[in-house]
Amino acid sequence: AYRTDEGQPWVLPVVKKVEQMIANDNSLNHEYLPILGLPEFRANASRIALGDDSPAIKEKRVGSVQCLGGTGALRIGAEFLRRWYNGNNNTATPVYVSAPSWENHNSVFMDAGFKDIRTYHYWDAAKRGLDLQGLLNDMEQAPEFSIFILHACAHNPTGTDPTPEQWKQIAGVMKRRSLFPFFDSAYQGFASGSLDKDAWAVRYFVSEGFELFCAQSFSKNFGLYNERVGNLTVVGKDADNVQRVLSQMEKIVRTTWSNPPSQGARIVATTLCSPQLFDEWKSNVKTMADRVLLMRSELRSRLEALGTPGTWNHITDQIGMFSFTGLNPKQVEYMVKEKHIYLMASGRINMCGLTTKNLDYVAKSIHEAVTKIQ
Amino acid sequence: SSWWSHVEMGPPDPILGVTEAYKRDTNSKKMNLGVGAYRDDNGKPYVLNCVRKAEAMIASKKMDKEYLPIAGLADFTRASAELALGENSEAFKSGRYVVVQGISGTGSLRIGANFLQRFFKASRDVYLPKPSWGNHTPIFRDAGMQLQAYRYYDPKTCSLDFSGAMEDISKIPEKSIILLHACAHNPTGVDPRQEQWKELAATVKKRNLLVYFDMAYQGFASGDINRDAWAVRYFIEQGINIVLSQSFAKNMGLYGERAGAFTVICSDADEAKRVESQLKILIRPMYSNPPVNGARIASMILNTPDLRKEWLTEVKGMADRIISMRTQLVSNLKKEGSSHNWQHITDQIGMFCFTGLKPEQVERLIKEFSVYMTKDGRISVAGVTSGNVGYLAHAIHQVTK
Numbered sequence: 001a002y003r004t005d006e007g008q009p010w011v012l013p014v015v016k017k018v019e020q021m022i023a024n025d026n027s028l029n030h031e032y033l034p035i036l037g038l039p040e041f042r043a044n045a046s047r048i049a050l051g052d053d054s055p056a057i058k059e060k061r062v063g064s065v066q067c068l069g070g071t072g073a074l075r076i077g078a079e080f081l082r083r084w085y086n087g088n089n090n091t092a093t094p095v096y097v098s099a100p101s102w103e104n105h106n107s108v109f110m111d112a113g114f115k116d117i118r119t120y121h122y123w124d125a126a127k128r129g130l131d132l133q134g135l136l137n138d139m140e141q142a143p144e145f146s147i148f149i150l151h152a153c154a155h156n157p158t159g160t161d162p163t164p165e166q167w168k169q170i171a172g173v174m175k176r177r178s179l180f181p182f183f184d185s186a187y188q189g190f191a192s193g194s195l196d197k198d199a200w201a202v203r204y205f206v207s208e209g210f211e212l213f214c215a216q217s218f219s220k221n222f223g224l225y226n227e228r229v230g231n232l233t234v235v236g237k238d239a240d241n242v243q244r245v246l247s248q249m250e251k252i253v254r255t256t257w258s259n260p261p262s263q264g265a266r267i268v269a270t271t272l273c274s275p276q277l278f279d280e281w282k283s284n285v286k287t288m289a290d291r292v293l294l295m296r297s298e299l300r301s302r303l304e305a306l307g308t309p310g311t312w313n314h315i316t317d318q319i320g321m322f323s324f325t326g327l328n329p330k331q332v333e334y335m336v337k338e339k340h341i342y343l344m345a346s347g348r349i350n351m352c353g354l355t356t357k358n359l360d361y362v363a364k365s366i367h368e369a370v371t372k373i374q
Numbered sequence: 375s376s377w378w379s380h381v382e383m384g385p386p387d388p389i390l391g392v393t394e395a396y397k398r399d400t401n402s403k404k405m406n407l408g409v410g411a412y413r414d415d416n417g418k419p420y421v422l423n424c425v426r427k428a429e430a431m432i433a434s435k436k437m438d439k440e441y442l443p444i445a446g447l448a449d450f451t452r453a454s455a456e457l458a459l460g461e462n463s464e465a466f467k468s469g470r471y472v473v474v475q476g477i478s479g480t481g482s483l484r485i486g487a488n489f490l491q492r493f494f495k496a497s498r499d500v501y502l503p504k505p506s507w508g509n510h511t512p513i514f515r516d517a518g519m520q521l522q523a524y525r526y527y528d529p530k531t532c533s534l535d536f537s538g539a540m541e542d543i544s545k546i547p548e549k550s551i552i553l554l555h556a557c558a559h560n561p562t563g564v565d566p567r568q569e570q571w572k573e574l575a576a577t578v579k580k581r582n583l584l585v586y587f588d589m590a591y592q593g594f595a596s597g598d599i600n601r602d603a604w605a606v607r608y609f610i611e612q613g614i615n616i617v618l619s620q621s622f623a624k625n626m627g628l629y630g631e632r633a634g635a636f637t638v639i640c641s642d643a644d645e646a647k648r649v650e651s652q653l654k655i656l657i658r659p660m661y662s663n664p665p666v667n668g669a670r671i672a673s674m675i676l677n678t679p680d681l682r683k684e685w686l687t688e689v690k691g692m693a694d695r696i697i698s699m700r701t702q703l704v705s706n707l708k709k710e711g712s713s714h715n716w717q718h719i720t721d722q723i724g725m726f727c728f729t730g731l732k733p734e735q736v737e738r739l740i741k742e743f744s745v746y747m748t749k750d751g752r753i754s755v756a757g758v759t760s761g762n763v764g765y766l767a768h769a770i771h772q773v774t775k
Contacts (some may be wrong), residue, residue: 068661247384
């Protein structure tokens with residue numbers, strides 16, 4: 001989760017404002033939402049992902065399902081794919097998850113019934129960047145119609161995203177081999193500070209004519225973690241197909257949670273529907289993204305100034321909340337035990353944990369770990 | 375071509391269809407008796423005062439929005455379990471239970487169903503009363519279980535077919551799962567009397583069945599939370615380690631906030647810890663962790679003495695209004711000159727009433743009188759007001775005389 005420079009959680013100012021508006025609105029009650037969720041939320045959430053001028057939206061071939069966070073959106077999408085994709089109830093369709101990825105991806109698709117979950121090459125530990133060739137090879141070798149979970153931006157946990165040129169290559173292979181793109185978009189706006197920039201990959205795939213799913217989370221970019229606000233965007237060939245897909249997703253939702261929680265969706269919908277609040281939100285998002293970007297550049301410059309062995313440009317090349325530092329497990333153990341800096345054994349740090357007060361200490365500690373421990 | 379060309383259009387939801395048709399109707403006298411939500415005597419949704427107060431208190435605390443634990447808000451889940459089991463419950467005091475927050479009743483039922491599918495290896499069979507809530511079957515089916523039924527409702531008397539139920543339940547294979555509605559059976563409104571519950575408990579114990587209680591109306595049925603939880607508590611006292619799903623949608627009017635809980639009564643606290651760890655493993659790939667808003671409101675109410683007292687009064691108020699509408703409907707039917715026995719309307723309890731009306735009669739009510747209900751003759755008494763009960767009685771009399 002995001003932290004301020006004081007190391008505190010941050011409820012976005014625009015969220016506080018909108019919650020007050022909601023509290024003061026006596027016309028509101030606690031009645032059930034429709035099964036697919038709050039209509040104003042659904043349409044606007046998909047619009048955020050695909051863009052105001054999205055041809056798919058104009059052509060009415062976009063559907064949306066309000067879900068419980070990004071996880072809920074992934075699960076509903078996975079349950080639908082297991083029932084209806086590549087035949088009926090084809091649990092053998094391979095599902096590819098990046099190596100590494102968010103650990104829960106595996107469990108979501110497994111619990112949805114898929115039997116064959118595989119990894120695709122992604123992180124190149126040696127060069128500390130994207131293993132594009134490995135990724136493309138895996139896509140060439142993958143059975144036709146395999147499902148690929150793609151991180152829309154700010155790859156978790158590596159922070160390493162394909163460049164637009166690389167995305168084009170990925171899309172080319174996927175189209176040729178008839179692979180299904182399932183985007184996980186948990187950091188739109190939060191990664192670069194720009195909603196449009198962070199949605200580039202998803203929009204490119206749409207413009208290339210793909211039918212795809214995009215699981216959106218508003219946990220990070222709205223700071224609404226515990227309200228469970230998510231959206232599953234469905235892009236299809238035409239309105240008729242999308243309508244039938246949604247009718248079947250409704251049945252899946254009905255046996256999972258019946259209808260989604262209303263508070264978080266109301267906050268997001270109210271914000272996205274008002275030009276003024278929308279601008280305020282974008283500025284709040286940029287505040288968070290900019291702080292993370294600042295911490296990245298400050299950490300890198302300190303390491304370079306210290307002369308810490310190795311190259312440290314990956315700290316600023318990477319994007320989003322997480323960074324794969326490249327520290328090995330022994331060096332991580334040193335950080336944790338001797339310096340009381342907590343990071344994952346993989347060397348992943350949460351950039352949000354950095355503050356202007358602790359930058360020096362963290363940089364020095366990394367320097368010690370790298371120089372003392374091999 | 376599309377990946378989805380072969381995807382069929384899902385069948386329309388029968389209950390939602392009623393509301394859709396109602397909305398399209400232009401008759402000023404129209405009545406929506408399909409609605410599964412409480413309405414006040416003006417036919418409007420009712421936000422409880424204790425809920426408004428709780429919301430104001432929560433707002434003033436300026437809490438953050440950090441993720442809840444996977445098992446939910448502890449103050450909420452603990453209070454939920456205590457509400458169901460009773461503060462004097464041995465099972466509660468000894469800690470031999472685990473309770474996790476669920477997405478209202480549906481989500482809690484589904485967690486339980488998934489848990490049973492994964493860990494209850496003795497049987498895949500879940501026995502539902504005939505009839506049961508329409509969503510029970512698909513929930514258990516999607517969780518990977520098989521559905522069976524035991525006799526429950528007697529359409530001839532519009533009441534409980536107790537001998538039929540006992541006969542069927544006595545024959546259920548050992549170690550099967552039986553689902554029971556704790557109170558205010560949905561859709562019939564027919565609940566067993568206490569002596570009947572005692573016999574049911576003895577039988578399920580003898581058959582060694584796993585008992586799954588669905589309690590969506592505690593407090594809302596009789597107006598008394600302890601009375602409505604009597605069966606749940608009795609079964610536990612008889613040494614039956616039940617599993618239980620709770621909803622706060624109706625009794626706190628928190629429908630869209632999705633506040634609910636799933637509880638497992640265990641042999642001891644150690645077993646409870648192990649069960650909890652597995653429940654969390656099930657929940658994480660479903661939605662990671664539950665929504666905070668409804669749980670915070672319910673927790674504030676249950677854990678703040680003044681608010682809890684106010685809540686108990688308000689929930690009794692809702693139950694009393696429903697009971698009063700039942701009484702008025704019957705007396706109005708008599709006034710209309712109906713010679714039928716309508717006693718079941720006041721014998722039944724909770725939000726719903728199985729009128730005994732046949733599909734043709736229901737169709738006439740919809741077409742000729744703009745009175746909307748589901749084809750099985752179920753009405754939501756919550757949709758009846760002192761302003762329209764007379765019209766309803768008149769309409770029912772016209773199609774049944």
